[in-house]
Amino acid sequence: MSMTQTGSLTLRSDHPVETRGGNTSTFTRVDFPTPFPDGAEVVVLAQVQTFSGPHTPGLRIADVTPQGFLIRMNEVYATNAKSDGTHGNEKVGWIASTV
Template identity: 70%
Template sequence: MSMTQTGKLTLGSEHPVETQGGDISTFTRVTFPSPFPPGSEVIVLAQVQTFNGPDTPGVRIANVTRTGFLIRLNELYGANTLSDGVYAQETVGWFASTV
């Protein structure tokens, strides 16, 4: 039997785009309302729910555990597009489930 939890938060970014793997210094910690049971494998899906900024936001998730995860907006960055990294406040919805 799977267990699920949901939530939302407001995120913005005042930092440059993170392009270095493993640098989580600008992420925001989200704590689940209730920890998942010990030994659980947890997945997290997140989606921007609003359209407040002119650029396309990406969502990065890291360090998912049974008690929470890290998240940040990471303005999309492409080969021909330079991102300033600054991004407006957006509402992000998330869904977490055991697998």
């Protein structure tokens, strides 16, 4: 039987675009309202719900556990779409489910 939880938060980025894998020092911790059972395999999907800045606000998710996850706004950084990394407040919705 799968279990699903949802939530939302406001994120902003005051840091440059993060380009190194594994550096989660600027991420925000999100705790699930109710932890999933120990040993559960949890998947998290998140999406920006607002449009408050001229650059595209990408999201990074890391360290998903039955207790929560880490999330960071990381503006899109590509060959022709380089951004400065900083970004104002955006509302982010998320859904987490066991698989």
